[in-house]
Amino acid sequence: ELKVEQNPLFLSMQEGKNYTIYCNYSTTSDRLYWYRQDPGKSLESLFVLLSNGAVKQEGRLMASLDTKARLSTLHITAAVHDLSATYFCAVASLAGTASKLTFGTGTRLQVTL
Amino acid sequence: DVKVTQSSRYLVKRTGEKVFLECVQDMDHENMFWYRQDPGLGLRLIYFSYDVKMKEKGDIPEGYSVSREKKERFSLILESASTNQTSMYLCASSLIPGQRATSTDTQYFGPGTRLTVL
Numbered sequence: 001e002l003k004v005e006q007n008p009l010f011l012s013m014q015e016g017k018n019y020t021i022y023c024n025y026s027t028t029s030d031r032l033y034w035y036r037q038d039p040g041k042s043l044e045s046l047f048v049l050l051s052n053g054a055v056k057q058e059g060r061l062m063a064s065l066d067t068k069a070r071l072s073t074l075h076i077t078a079a080v081h082d083l084s085a086t087y088f089c090a091v092a093s094l095a096g097t098a099s100k101l102t103f104g105t106g107t108r109l110q111v112t113l
Numbered sequence: 114d115v116k117v118t119q120s121s122r123y124l125v126k127r128t129g130e131k132v133f134l135e136c137v138q139d140m141d142h143e144n145m146f147w148y149r150q151d152p153g154l155g156l157r158l159i160y161f162s163y164d165v166k167m168k169e170k171g172d173i174p175e176g177y178s179v180s181r182e183k184k185e186r187f188s189l190i191l192e193s194a195s196t197n198q199t200s201m202y203l204c205a206s207s208l209i210p211g212q213r214a215t216s217t218d219t220q221y222f223g224p225g226t227r228l229t230v231l
Contacts, residue, residue, distance in 0.1 A: 004155075033219065042203060043156075043222040050217070088155065092218070099144070099207065099218045100171070105155040 002027045004091050006104035013079050014112055021107045023072040023089035031092035032072045033101065034063050036085045043088065047074075079111045116140070117223035119204055125229045132191040134226050136204030144207045145187035146220060147171075147179065149200040156203065162187055163209070194230045202226045 003026040013019050023032070031050055035043040047056040049065035049072060056063050060083065062075045072089055086108045090101040120135035138145065144163050148156040148171075158171030160179040168179050176198060180188045187206075191198055205220040 031218075035222075042224045043205075045219045045221070048217045048219050090156075099220075100158060100161065101146075101156075101220060102158075102172075103148075103156040105153060 002029070002091060002093055002102045004089060004102050004104040006089055006107050008107060009105060010108045010110075012110045012112060013076075015080055016078050018078065019076050021074040021076075021087055021089075021109075023074070023091075023104055025070050025072075025091045025102075027093070028067070028070075029091045029093060030067055031099065032065050033090045033092070034072070034074055035088045035090065037088065037106070038085050046087075076109070079109075081111045081113065084109055084111045117204055117206055117221050119202075119223040119226050121226050122224060123227050123229075125231065126191075126194050127231050128195060130191075130194050130230075132194050132228065132230075134189040134191075134202055134204075134228070136187045136189070136206075136223055137185050138187075138204075138206040138221070138223075139185065140206065140221070141184070142206035142221075143184070143209050144218070144220075145181065146205040146207075147177075147187065147189045148203045148205065149173070150203055150225070151200050159189065194228075196230050198228065199230045200228060202228055 005024045034046040047063040052067040054065045086106045090103045092099040117138045146161040147159045162181040178190045204223040207218045207220045
């Protein structure tokens with residue numbers, strides 16, 4: 001059974017600081033997704049990582065994937081208040097022609113002034 | 114833009130009632146999914162469908178059923194609602210991996226239905 005662990009579960013950081021969210025998973029997969037969820041809203045896709053060594057960047061967020069270590073990271077550079085949200089990683093496993101996603105429990109990020 | 118809509122944002126039902134949650138997507142996606150989201154547990158897959166009239170159990174199917182009569186519509190049914198089914202329900206859709214050039218199988222989510230069972 002695929003298990004996905006995220007840490008930390010909660011992160012309070014000051015504006016301008018850097019930090020990393022970690023996502024570990026238990027069985028082999030070559031596809032990993034990062035989503036953002038604002039309070040009371042649905043999930044928004046941030047990154048799709050499709051191979052070992054993949055790195056994607058969007059603004060102050062950078063995601064990477066190491067399939068051998070079964071680890072993905074989401075790095076936040078010089079945080080700003082607008083990044084406050086809950087971030088989920090999700091790992092794909094094929095079921096027929098559909099990709100089932102197993103989600104981590106999420107990291108609630110709070111960026112303070 | 115992909116659009117996934119859900120029939121209600123908020124729903125209050127009584128124990129034992131039959132509940133229908135509807136989801137519609139407008140991007141001709143083959144795959145559709147139902148999740149529930151609970152604090153501290155993340156999202157858990159209830160059922161998914163990879164084609165019309167096809168369905169597969171997810172990780173927590175007990176107490177739920179689904180229906181997919183048309184490609185764009187995927188319904189979640191609670192045959193007899195119970196209080197432990199109070200939750201946020203999220204619908205999602207995606208393409209088949211690699212089906213279209215440069216596409217991925219990213220799942221696109223609807224706004225969610227917050228269901229309270231009294």
